Amino acid sequence: MTTGIHHVTGITRRVQANVDFYAGFLGLRLVKRTGGFEDAEQLHLFYGDALASPGSLVTFLVWEDGAPGRVGHGQVSEIALAVPPDSIGTWLVRAMTAHVPVEGPTREFGETVLRLKDPDGVTVKLVGIDLPAAAPLPDPLAPTRLRSVTLMTEKLADSAAFLGQFGYRPGTVEGAVRRMVSDTDVIDIRDGSGFFAGIPGTGILDHVALRAVDADAVRRMRLALKDTDVTSVHDRKYFLSLYVRDPASILLEYATDGPGFTLDEAPDQLGTTLFVPPQDAARAEDLRVLLPQFALPGEERSPMRDLHFVHRFHRPENPDGSTIVLLHGTGGNETDLMPLAHRLAPNATLLGVRGRSTEEGINRWFRRFDAVTYDQEDIRAEAEAFVAFIEDAVRSYGLDPARMTYLGYSNGANLIGAILQLHPQAIRSAILLRAVQALENPPEPAEGALAGHGVLMLNGARDMFGRMAPALEQALRRGGAELDSRTLAAGHELSPDDLTQAGAWLA
Incomplete structure (x- = not known):
């Protein structure tokens, strides 16, 4: 034998x-x-x-x-x-x-x-x-x-x-x-x-x-x-x-x-x-975006830095200089939104980031006490840490802040919404999928604090958390954001319409 x-x-x-x-x-x-x-x-x-x-x-x-x-x-x-x-x-x-x-x-x-x-x-x-x-x-x-x-x-x-x-x-x-x-x-x-x-x-x-x-x-x-x-x-x-x-x-x-x-x-x-x-085979293209990239010995490579958040890049064959920063939902990780973002902008560099808070072993962006009650101190601390991470990433990887869009789903979208209110100059373009107002006592925005900031909110008509979305919309409008808020025939889950609507807005 x-x-x-x-x-x-x-x-x-x-x-x-x-x-x-x-x-x-x-x-x-x-x-x-x-x-x-x-x-x-x-x-x-x-x-x-x-x-x-x-x-x-x-x-x-x-x-x-x-x-x-x-x-x-x-x-x-x-x-x-x-x-x-x-x-x-x-x-x-x-x-x-x-x-x-x-x-x-x-x-x-x-x-x-x-x-x-x-x-x-x-x-x-x-x-x-x-x-x-x-x-x-x-x-x-x-x-x-x-x-x-x-x-x-x-x-x-x-x-x-x-x-x-x-x-x-x-x-x-x-x-x-x-x-x-x-x-x-x-x-x-x-x-x-x-x-x-x-x-x-x-x-x-x-x-x-x-x-x-x-x-x-x-x-x-x-x-x-x-x-x-x-x-x-x-x-x-x-x-x-x-x-x-x-x-x-x-x-x-x-x-x-x-x-x-x-x-x-x-x-x-x-x-x-x-x-x-x-x-x-039916999802081959999505998998090629999800799987980590590497260079063989002698090939040109991009450095990876040891920053404060776990993160992953997907670099397309023909990058156009733009970057989409991805913030996953509860239980997700840094790669979850990459296939969606790649379809939105095939030539954009994708930077997926992993939330640092965990709940019963699953990834989140900040702690919560129940499904709709959030740890306010943790939101503020993680928002500040994320802004510092982005500043480090821009320096470390040579990213162009003027060509960065932030795409978040659910818990990740909630953190982006909080950052827009707490650190209005950190993010200038954002797509928020099923976002709600996570801040209980949001700061009163300075006049024009969000002027020139483009934000797309895609809400679900059957989303159980949708009742908390209008408060975020109002806060962003008070800050002067150019807010485009749309309600889709969907629940909290993502739908094909999210890709269509976000793609049209991003174009």
């Missing part, structure tokens, strides 16, 4: 740093970029050798600015890549020069090992061993293939026996680590008794996939595992696979070698096109 590791999948919170490390520092090839097959709104990146050979693949789901996880038992805890034996010294110098955290060299199971940390803190070992690449990379010192993964388990004997079903045989033992051997690589099983349990999140290795010779092998494995939590067989386009947890709850995948990653890209074009899963 075909044995060995097919790929290892981790989770990253910074796509550009991830690309810079795996494609830049390590020199692996980015061989595929897709929307995730379980969730197409997650970018999935695949790195490997020159032809994306099974056994060379390290993949990452991108949870941009996602919460960190914790390494512990019940997880894949380390990955190891084979490099030429005489290259370890050079890799040590490269790591120190690039300020990559590095330990070693040490000896493990008779092999020379360097331990690196990737930008998320994932342990990546470089093992000096002669394992030729199936499709060599341009750099002769580049990693050739996966040497091993380390599994952290509280049930060492049971985890080892479970791997036997996938063709792994018992090898040597070194301290608390038992080595399992296949025809092409090894899996190290570490006794994690006494360790904390792992917690999912960024900086975690989610699963390891083991190789199946063909689809029939996957189906036979599913039958053999019928008394476990094994999943049905999934078509991942580039391979067929199933998932199962071992007795220690470590997630394993069993994946076919074919049809392979050259199915939809020529070998010399691997990794250059963003693909979406076939079931999401």
Whole structure:
């Protein structure tokens, strides 16, 4: 039977740093970029050798600015890549020069090992061993293939026996680590008794996939595992696979070698096109706007600054110099409004921002006591912080304040409305979708404070909160804003008419 590791999948919170490390520092090839097959709104990146050979693949789901996880038992805890034996010294110098955290060299199971940390803190070992690449990379010192993964388990004997079903045989033992051997690589099983349990999140290795010779092998494995939590067989386009947890709850995948990653890209074009899963083809354009952008090593890139609000840019192919700043509704995030805004203005740069207040784990822009009673101090504090953030963003990214429009929905629109009253010079153009007056005692505007400010309010005729919208309209008019308020045949939810009306106003 075909044995060995097919790929290892981790989770990253910074796509550009991830690309810079795996494609830049390590020199692996980015061989595929897709929307995730379980969730197409997650970018999935695949790195490997020159032809994306099974056994060379390290993949990452991108949870941009996602919460960190914790390494512990019940997880894949380390990955190891084979490099030429005489290259370890050079890799040590490269790591120190690039300020990559590095330990070693040490000896493990008779092999020379360097331990690196990737930008998320994932342990990546470089093992000096002669394992030729199936499709060599341009750099002769580049990693050739996966040497091993380390599994952290509280049930060492049971985890080892479970791997036997996938063709792994018992090898040597070194301290608390038992080595399992296949025809092409090894899996190290570490006794994690006494360790904390792992917690999912960024900086975690989610699963390891083991190789199946063909689809029939996957189906036979599913039958053999019928008394476990094994999943049905999934078509991942580039391979067929199933998932199962071992007795220690470590997630394993069993994946076919074919049809392979050259199915939809020529070998010399691997990794250059963003693909979406076939079931999401109808919203492909929206996904291309939602998914985070990055630059490969050597490509022109835009810097990202560590500012006080989590934020994301979408930069169109032909930017016209305008920017739309997006403020999501309750429970949303910085990308929610990007597809809508892209349809409104295809050549505008989009700056999505995430609210800093949370309520039972969901994102908001300010605290509330109930559905229509808001924390007034928090509104004022967050409005002031947001204005400062925009000032920093304008300086940091070279944005043109005269060509910035603010688009908010629900809770995000409410904050924009409050900013217009509390800091009238901060925003000069705004589209407010289902906004209400969030301020209980709004300041009396100075005469002409909002003169020249263009504001579009789109209210819903069936919106349960609509009764609170007229107070905001009156406040904006008193300040001198050029207010265009329209009521749509909708509730609190967005409708196709919002796109039509906002597009016409923005044009």
